[in-house]
Amino acid sequence: xxxxxxxxxxxxxxxxxxxxxxxxxxxxxxxxxxxxxxxxxxxxxxxxxxxxxxxxxxxxxxxxxxxxxxxxxxxxxxxxxxxxxxxxxxxxxxxxxxxxxxxxxxxxxxxxxxxxxxxxxxxxxxxxxxxxxxxxxxxxxxxxxxxxxxxxxxxxxxxxxxxxxxxxxxxxxxxxxxxxxxxxxxx
Ligand code: HEM
Numbered sequence: 237x238x239x240x241x242x243x244x245x246x247x248x249x250x251x252x253x254x255x256x257x258x259x260x261x262x263x264x265x266x267x268x269x270x271x272x273x274x275x276x277x278x279x280x281x282x283x284x285x286x287x288x289x290x291x292x293x294x295x296x297x298x299x300x301x302x303x304x305x306x307x308x309x310x311x312x313x314x315x316x317x318x319x320x321x322x323x324x325x326x327x328x329x330x331x332x333x334x335x336x337x338x339x340x341x342x343x344x345x346x347x348x349x350x351x352x353x354x355x356x357x358x359x360x361x362x363x364x365x366x367x368x369x370x371x372x373x374x375x376x377x378x379x380x381x382x383x384x385x386x387x388x389x390x391x392x393x394x395x396x397x398x399x400x401x402x403x404x405x406x407x408x409x410x411x412x413x414x415x416x417x418x419x420x421x422x423x
Contacts, residue, residue: 237391238391239349239389239391239396239399242391242396242399243350243396243399243400243403246399246400246403246404246407247403249403249404249407250403250406250407250410253407253410253411253414254410254411254414255272255410255411255413255414255417256410259272259362259365259366260361260362260365261365262365264365264366264367265367265423266316266317266367266368267316267317267423268413268417268423269316269366269367269368270313270316270317270320270323271323271324271326271413271416271417271423272413273309273312273313273316273320273372274313274320274323274324274325275325275326275328275329275409275412275413276305276309276372277306277309277310277313278325278329278333279329279332279333279336279351279405279409280304280305280306280309280351281306282332282333282336282337283336283344283347283348283351284298284304284305284306286336286337286339286344287344290341290344291341294341294342296341296342296344296345298348299348299381299384299385299387299388300381300384302375302376302377302381303348303352303375303381303384303385305351305352305355305372308371308372308374309371309372311369311371312368312369312370312371312372315368315369316367316368324416326409326412326413326416327412328405328408328409328411328412329409329412331405331408332405332408332409335405339398343394343395343398345388345389345390345395346389346395346398346399346401346402347398347402348385348388349385349388349389349399349402350399350402350403350406351402352381352385353382353385353386355372355373355375356375356378356381356382356385357382359372359373360373
């Protein structure tokens with residue numbers, strides 16, 4: 237079975253959440269999308285920076301600089317809200333960022349799979365429905381980058397479990413975003 241099949245339930249759970257539907261509906265407002273981008277920015281920055289602190293003998297490296305998203309997410313965020321840097325970092329995002337700091341080096345690739353392959357694949361459909369320029373979803377040579385990411389993946393239980401964990405973090409973030417939006421009526 238492929239990783240896609242092995243994590244199908246986790247993907248469906250994330251997709252079914254209210255916030256995912258909100259993005260997909262084409263109705264998401266700029267402030268709602270900005271608070272999401274802020275969470276994505278913090279999460280991707282934590283993941284991308286984590287590769288700078290792997291053990292020297294671990295042989296774990298970020299697959300390719302062109303995959304990194306934090307700079308483009310930041311630009312999208314500022315396009316949505318010039319004050320976006322000051323938006324809150326929600327609890328679920330803080331939890332993910334501290335989790336990533338302690339994540340074993342070789343399991344970081346599970347997070348690379350869930351995040352960037354999601355952006356390369358499903359992200360392309362989302363790009364058409366969200367406001368702004370969508371630099372987040374624009375990849376140079378997407379097929380080449382997909383192959384590079386896949387070359388780092390494994391299918392053992394530990395790795396699959398880590399992928400599922402990453403999906404759960406994303407779903408938790410969607411739930412947190414719903415609560416934030418519900419309790420900020422002026423958003
Ligand atoms: C609005 C919600 C979402 C929609 C509509 C969506 C849709 C899709 C679609 C259409 C694909 C391509 C399937 C294919 O190539 O056959 C895909 C792949 C993928 N998505 Fe999503 N997705 C959503 C949310 C997410 C989230 C929240 C994550 C993770 C944080 C994610 C991670 C992935 C991954 C890792 C793949 C690649 C699977 C593989 O080919 O191995 N998706 N998604």
